[in-house]
Amino acid sequence: MAKLNINGRILDVQVEADTPLLWVIREQVGLTGTKYGCGVAQCGSCSVHINDEVQRSCAIRVGDVQATDKIVTIEGLAPNSSHPVQKAWLAVDVPQCGYCQSGQIMAAAALLKKTPKPTDRDIDAAMTNICRCGTYQRIRTAVHMAAGTKI
Ligand code: FES
Ligand code: FES
Helix, strand or coil: CEEEEECCEEEEECCCCCCEHHHHHHHHCCCCCCCCCCCCCCCCCCEEEECCEEEEHHHCEHHHCCCCCEEECHHHCCHHHCCHHHHHHHHHCCCCCCCCHHHHHHHHHHHHHHCCCCCHHHHHHHCCCCCCCCCHHHHHHHHHHHHCCCC
């Protein structure tokens, strides 16, 4: 049993303490925008925010999350997909297959919260999520667009 704050809702979930947070988000809570890629904290497709920090939810045990921790998934990032990163993603037409993209957007949103005007180097250092379709150039362009910096 765990009590979690996900997207501003307090939820009680019946799971073992060592269940990965990603599983709870997808299976118990039904928020499937957060994706399973590698399961070993390498690809970033499972990225969510916990207390405004981007985290890989496949590698976090639900028992290590406090009820006071604020978890935000792609579904809770902004009403009606109105976050500047989401708008830029749409304008630049970043996704190809789309599988990695919710994780990419969560990583970009966390980056801009800390570094509102990132350089290419900042983006490359922060955006370590893997995209098998190779959308990295458009991701960088969209991050600059969301930041209002020239490409
Ligand atoms: S599924 Fe979590 S980092 Fe790949
Ligand atoms: S858009 Fe296909 S894996 Fe990134």
